[in-house]
Amino acid sequence: xxxxxxxxxxxxxTFIALFSGMPIAFAVGGVAVVFMVxxxxxxxxxxxxxxIYAELDNFTLLTIPLFVLMGAAIGKSRAGEDLYASLxxxxxxxxxxxxxxxxxxxxxxxxxxxxxxxxCSAIGSSGIPQMRARGYSEGLATGLIAAGGTLGILIPxxxxxxxxGLAAEQSIGKLFMAxxxxxxxxxxxxxxxxxxxxxxxxxxxxxxxxxxxxxxxALLQDEHYSWAERLESxxxxxxxxxxxxxxxxxxxxxxxxxxxxxxxxxxxxxxxxMTIYKCYRWADLKVILNGTVKESCMIxxxxxxxxxxxxxxxxxxxxxxxxxxxxxxxxxxxxxxxAVCALLLVLGFFLxxxxxxxxVTPIVxxxxxxxxxxxxxxxxxxxxxxxxxxIHPPVGLNxxxxxxxxxxxxxxxxxxxxxxxxxxxxxxxxxxxxxxxIAMWLPNHYHGS
Amino acid sequence: xxSLIAGALRRFNRLAAYTSGIVIILSSMILVWQVAxxxxxxxxxxxxxxxxxxxxxxxxxxxxAHTQNERSHVTIEAMxxxxxxxxxxxxxHLADLLSLLFCGFVAWNAWHFFxxxxxxxxxxxxxxxxxxxxxxxxxxxxxxxxxxxxxxxNLRRKEA
Numbered sequence: 001x002x003x004x005x006x007x008x009x010x011x012x013x014t015f016i017a018l019f020s021g022m023p024i025a026f027a028v029g030g031v032a033v034v035f036m037v038x039x040x041x042x043x044x045x046x047x048x049x050x051x052i053y054a055e056l057d058n059f060t061l062l063t064i065p066l067f068v069l070m071g072a073a074i075g076k077s078r079a080g081e082d083l084y085a086s087l088x089x090x091x092x093x094x095x096x097x098x099x100x101x102x103x104x105x106x107x108x109x110x111x112x113x114x115x116x117x118x119x120c121s122a123i124g125s126s127g128i129p130q131m132r133a134r135g136y137s138e139g140l141a142t143g144l145i146a147a148g149g150t151l152g153i154l155i156p157x158x159x160x161x162x163x164x165g166l167a168a169e170q171s172i173g174k175l176f177m178a179x180x181x182x183x184x185x186x187x188x189x190x191x192x193x194x195x196x197x198x199x200x201x202x203x204x205x206x207x208x209x210x211x212x213x214x215x216x217x218a219l220l221q222d223e224h225y226s227w228a229e230r231l232e233s234x235x236x237x238x239x240x241x242x243x244x245x246x247x248x249x250x251x252x253x254x255x256x257x258x259x260x261x262x263x264x265x266x267x268x269x270x271x272x273x274m275t276i277y278k279c280y281r282w283a284d285l286k287v288i289l290n291g292t293v294k295e296s297c298m299i300x301x302x303x304x305x306x307x308x309x310x311x312x313x314x315x316x317x318x319x320x321x322x323x324x325x326x327x328x329x330x331x332x333x334x335x336x337x338x339a340v341c342a343l344l345l346v347l348g349f350f351l352x353x354x355x356x357x358x359x360v361t362p363i364v365x366x367x368x369x370x371x372x373x374x375x376x377x378x379x380x381x382x383x384x385x386x387x388x389x390x391i392h393p394p395v396g397l398n399x400x401x402x403x404x405x406x407x408x409x410x411x412x413x414x415x416x417x418x419x420x421x422x423x424x425x426x427x428x429x430x431x432x433x434x435x436x437x438i439a440m441w442l443p444n445h446y447h448g449s
Numbered sequence: 450x451x452s453l454i455a456g457a458l459r460r461f462n463r464l465a466a467y468t469s470g471i472v473i474i475l476s477s478m479i480l481v482w483q484v485a486x487x488x489x490x491x492x493x494x495x496x497x498x499x500x501x502x503x504x505x506x507x508x509x510x511x512x513x514a515h516t517q518n519e520r521s522h523v524t525i526e527a528m529x530x531x532x533x534x535x536x537x538x539x540x541x542h543l544a545d546l547l548s549l550l551f552c553g554f555v556a557w558n559a560w561h562f563f564x565x566x567x568x569x570x571x572x573x574x575x576x577x578x579x580x581x582x583x584x585x586x587x588x589x590x591x592x593x594x595x596x597x598x599x600x601x602x603n604l605r606r607k608e609a
Contacts, residue, residue, distance in 0.1 A: 021529075021544035023522030030551040049559040053588060056506050059498055065473045065505050066480075256484045263480025263501070270474065289470025293512035294521040296473065300509040301522060350525055 001039075003321045010035060010318055024355050025298070029305035032312040039316055048308065055307035056300065059259050060172060063162050064303070065296035066262035070269040071118035072291040076284060077277035080109055080122030083240060086233035089225045096198030098134055099144055100191045102127040106148030107187045110155040111244050112269065115295070116390050120149025120401045128406050135219030138409045140197050143417025146398040147190060147424075150387035153353065155183035157247070157262065159299070160353045160386055164379040167361035171376075172258040173251070177443040178376050182384065182428060185438055189424045197420075239272045299354055306358035319362050326367035333371040340364050341385060341429070348389020352397065356386065380439045381429055388425050391418040455601050459518060462594055466515035469508035476501040496577040503584045510591025514598040542606055549599040556592035563589045
């Protein structure tokens with residue numbers, strides 16, 4: 001069988017298995033085993049478990065269960081609510097202050113947990129009801145939290161960047177630093193949009209009230225916090241700042257590697273949740289343990305099986321042939337970059353980031369290198385594209401997390417609510433293409449010094 | 450009899466999952482210990498990372514059946530709304546059956562892997578050199594309970 005037919009057959013089998021409804025981990029693993037039986041010596045089957053184990057036996061992968069534990073512990077407490085309520089007291093004077101507070105809370109929360117759904121759920125479960133109570137439109141409230149949640153996979157620590165670092169053999173520390181600038185950029189873009197949208201909605205309501213409409217609408221009511229109330233909220237920041245400070249000092253102060261930092265972050269987050277938020281009863285711990293093992297096992301299984309899948313691809317020379325074909329495509333650097341972005345975006349509509357990164361990166365990596373594309377910078381772009389997939393229908397995991405938090409809001413409204421944020425993310429990608437220093441200044445400066 | 454086996458398996462898987470969660474917490478504590486003694490006391494650290502990696506692999510496989518029991522291994526359900534009900538039922542049945550076959554094969558393969566390590570007395574190549582049959586045993590056990598869980602889910606779907 002020629003290489004093109006084999007490659008197409010492999011791709012078709014993968015899509016059929018994935019869309020059959022099999023769990024992604026078993027689907028990719030199953031395709032790998034079937035192709036081993038059909039196209040490799042039967043003796044290679046004895047290596048299945050060994051390959052999976054050897055790939056999981058990796059120091060960098062330690063970060064995943066530990067950051068998941070960190071997210072689950074913080075997500076279980078009312079830390080998210082405290083965070084955004086405190087921020088709101090300081091930001092209430094600016095237009096859309098509550099929305100901006102939610103955006104910032106998502107960013108701060110993301111800096112403590114590398115998971116997008118965890119950020120979405122922790123901030124959204126109290127943020128969405130509050131924004132609705134204050135008269136924000138349902139689309140704006142839900143879209144903001146769904147999009148804000150995606151910051152969880154861009155602002156370090158980020159599970160997506162860790163996996164990309166593994167697949168592309170890039171420094172996790174450098175990738176983390178490269179995620180800071182774009183994370184802040186997206187936070188600012190989201191906050192500016194909320195301020196603009198809030199002002200627009202408020203002006204429309206004012207105009208309606210002036211012509212005899214509803215003047216008692218919640219959005220038209222002013223809120224006020226005294227200095228005493230604002231200062232009283234400051235101690236609520238302290239635990240977050242302490243955990244973030246410990247993680248940052250350990251990582252960038254050269255005390256610990258990213259994997260060790262994951263352990264430190266998980267341990268101190270759990271300690272914070274157990275002591276400050278009093279989540280030490282078995283009933284509380286059970287929820288944290290259950291959430292941690294389910295998410296961590298799901299991700300690690302996909303990783304293990306994806307490694308088996310890419311190992312089979314490589315043994316059958318599919319990876320090498322596809323990479324060679326991609327290198328010879330007469331697209332030029334930016335044409336190739338756009339084509340890869342389009343592919344990632346389309347895959348992101350159906351597949352979770354973990355599967356896309358592990359399956360696509362080995363194929364596009366040689367071509368990216370051949371075109372002289374910086375792999376750290378590309379990792380950030382890839383992560384933003386994955387973020388879009390998280391809020392884009394039909395799969396859009398965060399949309400369904402929001403749907404779980406606010407089941408009375410129709411899914412259609414949530415989907416329309418996220419659309420402006422997808423536009424903002426596209427704008428961020430364009431800005432990063434024009435000004436790569438947004439991502440690269442920090443890693444270049446840090447490593448340069 | 451069926452419900453008795455299903456109940457016992459569910460209880461075992463839940464216990465294994467909570468233990469796996471505690472193992473992850475234990476790993477985080479070991480890493481904090483490692484950083485502290487290496488940075489402040491300048492002690493050599495040679496076993497901590499390897500132990501943590503082993504513990505996390507064990508926790509992954511030992512919680513796989515519980516994760517499946519709660520249907521938390523993520524799937525793509527994009528076809529759900531596009532296909533007629535009857536076809537969807539058949540598709541899900543087939544997906545469960547194929548998952549069972551795959552996990553069954555890996556479980557069988559994992560027991561061979563464990564047996565080989567046990568008989569040959571394999572150890573890791575590090576200075577600490579722990580016996581490798583220990584983590585391999587949990588990989589095989591975890592994949593076996595996952596296979597059993599999938600078998601029960603297949604039977605339940607057939608009965609329904």
